[in-house]
Amino acid sequence: MIIANWKANGDIESNKIWCNQLISRMSDKGFKSIGIAPSYIHFNQIKNMLKNNGIEIGFQDIDIEGGARTGSISPSMAADSECSFCLIGHSERREIFNDDNDTISKKYKMLAKHHIKPVLCIGESFEDFQAGKTEKKLQTQIEECIQGNILSENLIIAYEPVWAIGTGNTPKPKDVNTIHEFIKDVVQSATENNIVPQVLYGGSVNKNNAADFFVQQNIDGALIGGASLNADIFSDIIDIYRRLRER
Numbered sequence: 132m133i134i135a136n137w138k139a140n141g142d143i144e145s146n147k148i149w150c151n152q153l154i155s156r157m158s159d160k161g162f163k164s165i166g167i168a169p170s171y172i173h174f175n176q177i178k179n180m181l182k183n184n185g186i187e188i189g190f191q192d193i194d195i196e197g198g199a200r201t202g203s204i205s206p207s208m209a210a211d212s213e214c215s216f217c218l219i220g221h222s223e224r225r226e227i228f229n230d231d232n233d234t235i236s237k238k239y240k241m242l243a244k245h246h247i248k249p250v251l252c253i254g255e256s257f258e259d260f261q262a263g264k265t266e267k268k269l270q271t272q273i274e275e276c277i278q279g280n281i282l283s284e285n286l287i288i289a290y291e292p293v294w295a296i297g298t299g300n301t302p303k304p305k306d307v308n309t310i311h312e313f314i315k316d317v318v319q320s321a322t323e324n325n326i327v328p329q330v331l332y333g334g335s336v337n338k339n340n341a342a343d344f345f346v347q348q349n350i351d352g353a354l355i356g357g358a359s360l361n362a363d364i365f366s367d368i369i370d371i372y373r374r375l376r377e378r
């Protein structure tokens with residue numbers, strides 16, 4: 132799956148142009164395996180323009196509950212909006228909004244309750260990477276975020292090294308492949324029903340490096356920030372993904 136994370140970008144006019152560009156690029160090839168996470172405010176606009184094509188429209192985050200929580204979007208609101216998937220644990224939420232693994236675990240639980248596909252984001256800092264602590268860090272994040280939760284087949288993990296997000300720096304694709312294999316093993320061992328999740332890579336993916344990632348066996352797709360804001364570039368990446376993964 133290829134998911135666009137628009138973060139706090141977009142407006143009604145430019146979104147319209149973006150959707151029309153995507154439709155004209157993809158209409159003869161189909162819209163399978165594409166997800167878009169626009170802002171909450173633009174969710175319905177994007178859903179109305181693209182949902183009939185089968186594109187999945189999701190949220191970028193969710194609160195742990197509803198009620199007296201000014202400014203929040205509750206899990207039941209997400210379900211009510213027919214949100215197909217929801218990112219949780221993005222490093223920007225961890226850093227700027229202080230989401231810790233315990234909070235992310237509660238979000239996970241609410242998504243499961245409302246049958247919304249969770250896209251759990253994990254990733255190490257540059258310090259952890261340099262110190263050779265990547266796997267340990269990822270294992271802790273996975274175990275603490277899924278603790279006590281029943282995992283479903285539709286779980287997606289997005290491996291996003293914090294130091295690769297929006298920087299133009301990326302790990303070597305073959306190293307990402309090894310890490311994805313590790314992530315699959317950790318999740319499989321943590322679940323009674325042997326779930327092997329799809330694992331997406333995120334962090335400075337663009338149309339020039341996408342093929343290097345998608346040829347790797349354990350890289351099942353990508354979560355894309357900056358490069359998803361341009362519909363043509365995003366479509367180019369989808370084309371590359373399909374050529375290499377959906378044969």
Ligand code: PEP
Pocket residue numbers: 136291295296297298333334335336354355356357358
């Ligand atoms: C992201 O923030 O999830 C992301 C992958 O961003 P970028 O593609 O811009 O590095």
